[in-house]
Amino acid sequence: MNEDGRAEVHPALTGGPVYLDYNATTPVDPRVVAAMLPHLTREFGNPASAHAYGTSPAAALARARADVAALVGARPDEIVFTASGSEADLLALRGAVLASGLPDPHVITQATEHPAALATCNALERLHGARVTVLPVDAEGLVDPARLAAALDDATVLVSVMAANNETGALQPIAELAALTRRHGALFHCDAAQAVGKIPVDASDVDLLTIVGHKMYAPKGIAALRVRPGVRLEPVVYGGGQERGLRAGTENVSLAVALGAAARLASEELAAGGPGRIGALRDDLHRRLTEALPGRIHLNGPPGARLPNTLNVSIDGVLGHELLARVPGIAASTGSACHSGAHTPSPVLTAMGMGRDRAMGALRLSLGRWSTPGDVRFAAAALAKAAGAR
Incomplete structure (x- = not known):
């Protein structure tokens, strides 16, 4: 257990994919x-x-x-x-x-x-x-x-x-x-x-x-x-x-x-500085992806005024849902919605004026209470490799 009483690893996440979908739902503490x-x-x-x-x-x-x-x-x-x-x-x-x-x-x-x-x-x-x-x-x-x-x-x-x-x-x-x-x-x-x-x-x-x-x-x-x-x-x-x-x-x-x-x-x-810890992990994930895929990573949303746990990026040359399908070791979301097997761009990204290619290349990577530096390192390396990092 940590000093705050939180388990080091959530029992539901042990042995499973790296969970980067905290905005969809969180494991019950x-x-x-x-x-x-x-x-x-x-x-x-x-x-x-x-x-x-x-x-x-x-x-x-x-x-x-x-x-x-x-x-x-x-x-x-x-x-x-x-x-x-x-x-x-x-x-x-x-x-x-x-x-x-x-x-x-x-x-x-x-x-x-x-x-x-x-x-x-x-x-x-x-x-x-x-x-x-x-x-x-x-x-x-x-x-x-x-x-x-x-x-x-x-x-x-x-x-x-x-x-x-x-x-x-x-x-x-x-x-x-x-x-x-x-x-x-x-x-x-x-x-x-x-x-x-x-x-x-x-x-x-x-x-x-x-x-x-x-x-x-x-x-x-x-x-x-x-x-x-x-x-x-x-x-x-x-x-x-x-x-x-x-x-x-x-x-x-x-x-x-x-x-x-x-x-x-x-x-x-919040009082113990949790948002700062999560924000540092998010920024490290962004940095690692940017360094591994130079010129291909585009941030969706404001660089400053956003949640400390949320990283939404588009990757040039890939479709978000296809990229995640190639990385089963990561659980995350995309910038598209699937209806009867057909993927369509996210209405949110479309409303922000993004073209179809950028919206379809988007990933939402959201971190949370049990995210670790090791999760970030693994996720960045796996996503970059699947996206064709040189």
């Missing part, structure tokens, strides 16, 4: 598993029950809410647990539009937003008569605040812009965009799934903030939406009064506890 296990066995009670079996689950749920809130600078009563980031986005966007009561609600988002938000916007347009504006991004994937200012109007209910892009790691100017939006009287939602736990995130900048467990070493199936006091939302699930009446259903205490434990660990890791 064994300390998170240990925290949630009692609530799958002994502490089975309904947290709403007034008898002894409900006491411990209720206390655990309250602590988890407080731990998640502390990670993003919020209050415990502002945290609403959901089953996924997609559900949290749905509650924020649909909830705000339907609660507004406007006959022609206007929603603004941006071209490289997560599909959960974009698809919800499409549904609001189709089913509820909403008007949707999709802002373009520049070559680094960033929204120009001036474009947002020009798009805001009297019918704008909500603006939704993600904190960090899941493919490139690009960090949007959230504080500036949110300030513009709130001065105009509209709500600002931020999907911070990729950012929370990797960098400091301040929920006070925004009205609604999405937090996702499986991006920060908790299990899949648990997420949260931070809702600023005074924000009115239509519930996403109707029924009992759980989760401030916004999401009915008996709470899954074990998963909420897992998210709380993951939030505590993330807070400790």
Whole structure:
């Protein structure tokens, strides 16, 4: 074990490929598993029950809410647990539009937003008569605040812009965009799934903030939406009064506890300089690839304002999916999507103005808690060799 209690090697990664796909999902931290296990066995009670079996689950749920809130600078009563980031986005966007009561609600988002938000916007347009504006991004994937200012109007209910892009790691100017939006009287939602736990995130900048467990070493199936006091939302699930009446259903205490434990660990890791360690590994990987393949490596996204764990590069002369297929010792993602066996360029890279060749040659290499210098050395050498390094 390390000084922070983290296992040197995650049991799920032992003997497998080098894992460079932390932005897709993270292995559950064994300390998170240990925290949630009692609530799958002994502490089975309904947290709403007034008898002894409900006491411990209720206390655990309250602590988890407080731990998640502390990670993003919020209050415990502002945290609403959901089953996924997609559900949290749905509650924020649909909830705000339907609660507004406007006959022609206007929603603004941006071209490289997560599909959960974009698809919800499409549904609001189709089913509820909403008007949707999709802002373009520049070559680094960033929204120009001036474009947002020009798009805001009297019918704008909500603006939704993600904190960090899941493919490139690009960090949007959230504080500036949110300030513009709130001065105009509209709500600002931020999907911070990729950012929370990797960098400091301040929920006070925004009205609604999405937090996702499986991006920060908790299990899949648990997420949260931070809702600023005074924000009115239509519930996403109707029924009992759980989760401030916004999401009915008996709470899954074990998963909420897992998210709380993951939030505590993330807070400790941020305070101990974890982003700096990961950023150094990412930069070493970039340097090694650039030296092994001179003139062929192109960074996708901003060189500075991006997640410390994310490296998205295009390699001249290769297709990303074919390159990874030649390197089974590495688990990573590409800049293309596969539909029925046919590969198409990433919509994110396309929205950034990249041509088909560059987008199809892209790799997303994302590091995390169990990434090591040895992983970086192996990955750089294997990728360079497969790409035809001289």
